[in-house]
Amino acid sequence: MILEEKFSNFNVLTWFITSKCNFNCHYCFATSETRSKLKEKPEISLVDIERGFDSFKDNWIIHITGGEPFIKRDFIPICDIISKNSLLSINTNGCILINV
Numbered sequence: 001m002i003l004e005e006k007f008s009n010f011n012v013l014t015w016f017i018t019s020k021c022n023f024n025c026h027y028c029f030a031t032s033e034t035r036s037k038l039k040e041k042p043e044i045s046l047v048d049i050e051r052g053f054d055s056f057k058d059n060w061i062i063h064i065t066g067g068e069p070f071i072k073r074d075f076i077p078i079c080d081i082i083s084k085n086s087l088l089s090i091n092t093n094g095c096i097l098i099n100v
């Protein structure tokens, strides 16, 4: 699921990169009906992600949320791809420690 909005001089794209999370908060959007619908969708490949974000040049902020983004397979390579051309922000619960 992707949302776009204008933010000052930047375009902001919010990417719900995964509905999976290491928590199961009762109030969570990601645990709602939306989550089960998202689970049915196949994961996008790194090649397709790179192809998609290649057209994003200046003035883009890519905001990644979930679920817990750090659970997503290949999350760090995905961040590398996005940050080549865009500013990157990540919404995380901060409870998964990995080398970033």
Ligand code: SF4
Pocket: 021, 022, 023, 024, 025, 027, 028, 029, 030, 031, 066, 067, 068, 093
């Ligand atoms: S995404 Fe956030 S609110 Fe939802 S279950 Fe995970 S930690 Fe809780």
